[in-house]
Amino acid sequence: MTNETLPLLRKAAEWRLLSLLFERPKQGWYDEIAGLARETEAHGARSTKSLRRAASLAQDAHEEPYIALFGPGGFASPREVAYAGMQDPGHLLSSLMLFYNSFAYEPSSEDPSDHFAVETGFVGYLYLKEAYALLAGNGEGAQVANDAREQFIASHYARLVRGIAEKKDAFPQYLQEALNVALEHVKHISAETVPAAEFDPLATGCPMVQNDDERDFRF
Secondary structure, three states: OOOOHHHHHHHHHHHHHHHHHOOOOOOOHHHHHHHHHHHOOOOOOHHHHHHHHHHHHHHHOOHHHHHHHHOOOOOOOOEHHHHOOOOOHHHHHHHHHHHHHHOOOOOOOOOOOOEHHHHHHHHHHHHHHHHHHHHOOOHHHHHHHHHHHHHHHHHHHHHHHHHHHOOHHHOOHHHHHHHHHHHHHHOOOOHHHOOOOOOOOOOOOOOOOOOHHHHOOOO
């Protein structure tokens, strides 16, 4: 492991933890959160401390309040299509699937492709892809993952985060803490850039190294 990959792996773990916090509380859910929180190194970043605090507060989370908040007819929507204005939902979902399929992202989550947890997980997955490429000596592949991640945050994730944040005062405290972390991640994105122009992460081909182990990876 190199000095370049360690920060990327740390970021991947943090984004995965953030993703889990927005999934439905169910059997084994908090055990996974607690385990990942323990593994997330406390390196002094404000976002890490907030994530650890959110993970601790999530111990008291239950399925019923989550469904009342995010379920069908709930108080807030966790899906990007709810904040896309007049944009065609089918076009938005197709754009998401282009990103996901280009990097063989197959989330194990039960949630739809534009759900907060799924989109957050994809950002973490791209940190892993970048780290993997660097370990394989594939600098071009690492840059592809980096560029795609930044474009995905600008063209999809920032809009979702800002949309859902409008109702965050009604969220349980653990989700408020987690959402504050997400807002920090998108504060550098100008609202005028969302939605962004069409983007094909593999328009010039994919230099990412793949093997059977990587294709079978699930996040």
